[in-house]
Amino acid sequence: MITADGGSRMGKKVLYKSLVDESLKLAQSPPEKVLIFRRGLDPDMPTVAGRDVDWHEFAAPHAGAQVPCAWLESNEPSYILYTSGTTGKPKGVQRDVGGYCVALASSMELIYCGHAGETMFTTSDIGWVVGHSYIIYGPLIAGMTTIMYEGVPIRPDAGIWWKIVQDHKVTVMFSAPTAIRVLKKQDPAYLSKYDLGSLRHLFLAGEPLDEPTHVWIAGALKKPVIDHYWQTETGWPILSAVPGVEQTRNKFGSPSFPVYGYDLQLLRESDASEAGPDEKAVVAIVPPLPPGVMSTVWGDDERFVKTYFTTFASKMVYATFDWGIRDRDGYYFILGRTDDVINVAGHRLGTREIEEAVSMHANIAECAVVGVADALKGQMPLAFAVAKDTSTLASPEGRKQLEKEVMETVDRQLGAIARPKAVHFVTLLPKTRSGKTLRRAIQALAEGRDAGDLTTIEDPAALEQLTSALAGK
Numbered sequence: 113m114i115t116a117d118g119g120s121r122m123g124k125k126v127l128y129k130s131l132v133d134e135s136l137k138l139a140q141s142p143p144e145k146v147l148i149f150r151r152g153l154d155p156d157m158p159t160v161a162g163r164d165v166d167w168h169e170f171a172a173p174h175a176g177a178q179v180p181c182a183w184l185e186s187n188e189p190s191y192i193l194y195t196s197g198t199t200g201k202p203k204g205v206q207r208d209v210g211g212y213c214v215a216l217a218s219s220m221e222l223i224y225c226g227h228a229g230e231t232m233f234t235t236s237d238i239g240w241v242v243g244h245s246y247i248i249y250g251p252l253i254a255g256m257t258t259i260m261y262e263g264v265p266i267r268p269d270a271g272i273w274w275k276i277v278q279d280h281k282v283t284v285m286f287s288a289p290t291a292i293r294v295l296k297k298q299d300p301a302y303l304s305k306y307d308l309g310s311l312r313h314l315f316l317a318g319e320p321l322d323e324p325t326h327v328w329i330a331g332a333l334k335k336p337v338i339d340h341y342w343q344t345e346t347g348w349p350i351l352s353a354v355p356g357v358e359q360t361r362n363k364f365g366s367p368s369f370p371v372y373g374y375d376l377q378l379l380r381e382s383d384a385s386e387a388g389p390d391e392k393a394v395v396a397i398v399p400p401l402p403p404g405v406m407s408t409v410w411g412d413d414e415r416f417v418k419t420y421f422t423t424f425a426s427k428m429v430y431a432t433f434d435w436g437i438r439d440r441d442g443y444y445f446i447l448g449r450t451d452d453v454i455n456v457a458g459h460r461l462g463t464r465e466i467e468e469a470v471s472m473h474a475n476i477a478e479c480a481v482v483g484v485a486d487a488l489k490g491q492m493p494l495a496f497a498v499a500k501d502t503s504t505l506a507s508p509e510g511r512k513q514l515e516k517e518v519m520e521t522v523d524r525q526l527g528a529i530a531r532p533k534a535v536h537f538v539t540l541l542p543k544t545r546s547g548k549t550l551r552r553a554i555q556a557l558a559e560g561r562d563a564g565d566l567t568t569i570e571d572p573a574a575l576e577q578l579t580s581a582l583a584g585k
């Protein structure tokens with residue numbers, strides 16, 4: 113394992129070592145050695161003798177070493193990246209080397225228009241697919257300089273990203289809509305303070321780009337802002353404008369057209385037939401999948417096929433699990449997930465995983481987690497939980513305390529990004545007679561929409577409880 117003593121966020125230190133030690137205690141096959149890069153953030157860091165190795169001591173004898181290329185067969189795996197789906201168990205998305213290189217090299221030229229010798233700035237987290245593809249491999253394959261930025265867009269002030277663009281003559285920038293929504297709340301003067309002459313395009317992905325945010329950033333930068341759509345599974349864009357081939361008009365709210373290599377179809381959920389213009393349907397990719405797209409679920413080929421290729425009984429196609437429509441001009445629009453995955457500030461989370469984390473609290477019998485619309489983060493998880501011992505809920509303080517404990521349990525299991533906006537306590541959840549939680553109905557009610565057809569509900573009292581909980585009664 114390779115790690116650092118810590119990182120920093122919003123001027124605060126985040127120490128990693130105790131997290132690493134704790135996770136290695138839980139690991140079924142812990143690594144023999146842990147290589148630690150000390151950044152001086154944790155002078156008192158404890159070490160495990162015989163296991164922990166200091167990076168500087170380890171690397172010193174190898175300084176200046178020339179390491180020859182290791183030639184690999186193109187289907188050899190390059191990396192595994194875990195991502196959420198419908199179950200509580202994340203899938204290891206496995207990618208190859210050859211196809212991935214080809215896809216990245218061509219996308220750097222034709223989509224991102226980045227050239228050797230120039231600089232790319234992708235504001236993502238390196239541990240996320242966008243970081244893998246477009247902080248590390250893509251720009252380096254293209255012969256570009258890449259910028260790794262640790263921190264948030266508004267510290268030391270809201271001009272930091274634009275200062276980076278100016279100082280390093282960034283030509284290609286890639287970020288996420290949430291970050292732009294954060295910047296939109298800051299003083300707009302920061303955007304005109306720096307010389308952004310080098311910048312050609314700003315690409316955004318990871319979540320829907322709402323029109324007001326798109327209009328604002330395009331106007332403020334006076335550069336083309338390109339919304340493009342893809343997934344951890346694909347590793348590179350599915351839908352995008354391709355400015356390196358042709359300049360096309362942007363439509364707000366649309367990531368434009370299928371990228372070359374993708375045979376995209378919009379299929380009706382009922383019978384897998386192709387949907388007409390402006391008709392909502394499932395976004396599917398007809399195999400063979402393009403180069404760069406996942407080759408399997410790590411260690412589980414059967415799960416790969418079952419998860420992605422069995423949505424339709426009559427057609428073996430890859431399901432993206434997103435709803436989409438195509439308008440009469442051929443522009444696509446993504447309308448959210450068909451499964452129980454939610455998108456919190458561009459982070460993909462499975463509501464089942466959050467439910468499992470909530471249930472880890474000793475006093476929770478069962479729960480339902482849904483995603484509700486949030487102006488800044490796109491969506492946020494909201495939890496409804498049934499307590500085992502209800503005596504703690506008798507007072508408002510008791511409720512607050514249990515809610516706090518549940519949130520801390522989620523923080524520990526999945527990280528603060530998955531923490532529910534609120535935990536509402538009820539004594540029963542809305543379920544069908546066959547015991548399936550009516551998540552879509554819960555979500556609709558939580559967002560103040562009509563809950564739709566509720567004839568299948570087992571006990572309507574569950575809905576009354578839900579409505580009262582939401583109203584704070």
Ligand code: PRX
Pocket residue numbers: 195241242316317318319320321339340341342343344345367432433434446448449455458459460
């Ligand atoms: O629902 C879609 C949404 O994010 C999901 C993929 O998330 P992740 O695996 O984290 O990969 C992100 C790589 C950029 C998709 O299934 N999504 C991604 N981009 C967009 C989007 N939804 C709407 N518009 C987008 N541009």
